[in-house]
Amino acid sequence: MNKIDIRTANVVQYISPLREGGSMPAIIKADDDFLYVLKFRGAGQGKRALIAELIGGELARAIGLNVPELIFLNLDDSFAKTEPDEEIQDLLKFSVGLNLGLHFLSSAITYDPLVNKVDALTASKIVLLDSLISNIDRTAKNTNLLQWRNETWVIDNGASFYFHHNWDTWENHLTRTFPLIKDHVLLKQATDFDGAKKSIQNALTTNKIHEIIHLIPLDWLEDDTEKMSPEERRMAYVNYLEGKLAMIDSLIKEAKDAR
Structure with a gap:
C-alpha cells in the first residue's frame, strides 16, 4: 500500500468565499498554480474541523473512495490586510499559518x-x-x-x-x-x-x-x-x-x- 504524501503549498491569491458553507471556506490559488478549496483554521470549529477533514478524507481514500487531493496550505498575514470585507478579514487574520485545502474540482x-x-x-x-x-x-x-x-x-x-x-x-x-x-x-x-x-x-x-x-x-x-x-x-x-x-x-x- 502506497505511503501517504501530503504536499504543502503557499496561498498566493484569495479568489472567492463559498458562503454556502457554514465555516465559509474559500477558493484560492496556491503557488503550484492549482486552485483549492481552503478550509480555515480560524473558522468556527477551528483546528479540530481540519483534523476531522484530514482523517476522514484519507480514510475514505484508503478504502477506495474518490476524494479530492488534500494539501496543507500556508496562509500569511498579507491577505487580511488587504481584504475589505470585515468578516472575511477576521477569518483570514485568525487563520494565519497552516490550513487545509482540497483540490478544486472544476465543473463538479x-x-x-x-x-x-x-x-x-x-x-x-x-x-x-x-x-x-x-x-x-x-x-x-x-x-x-x-x-x-x-x-x-x-x-x-x-x-x-x-x-x-x-x-x-x-x-x-x-x-x-x-x-x-x-x-x-x-x-x-x-x-x-x-x-x-x-x-x-x-x-x-x-x-x-x-x-x-x-x-x-x-x-x-x-x-x-x-x-x-x-x-x-x-x-x-x-x-x-x-x-x-x-x-x-x-x-x-x-x-x-x-x-
Missing part, C-alpha cells in the same frame, strides 16, 4: 439523491465509513458529495469525530454506535455491507490508521486549554478508530435496521 455538481445514483458497494462504504467516524453531516439536506466526471466524490468530513470537542468525556464514545446513520443520504442505496466491511477491514490496518493519524500537524493538536498532551490526543484518535473497527458488525446491524 452537488450530488442530488433524486437524480444521481451510487452503486451499492460505494454507497455502503460511505455509509459505513461515516458510522466509523461519527459523521453527522451527510444527509439529504447537505450531502457533502459531488458528481464529477460521472463519479461520486466524497468531500467535507469536518463534522466527524465530534467527541473531540470535549476531551473530558471522549472515552464515553468508544463503545457507542451511531444512531444518526438513519439520516444518511445514501442509506437506501447501501445494500452491500458485506463487501464494504471486507474492503474497510483489508484497507484500514493498524499501520494504515497510525499513518493517517500521524499526518496531523503537531500545531493543530496544540491547545493550552486542554489537559491531554498533543500526543495523547493523537493516540486517542487511533484508539477511537480501532475501537469502532472492532464493533463494525454492530454498526452494520444498526445501519441495516435503520434502512
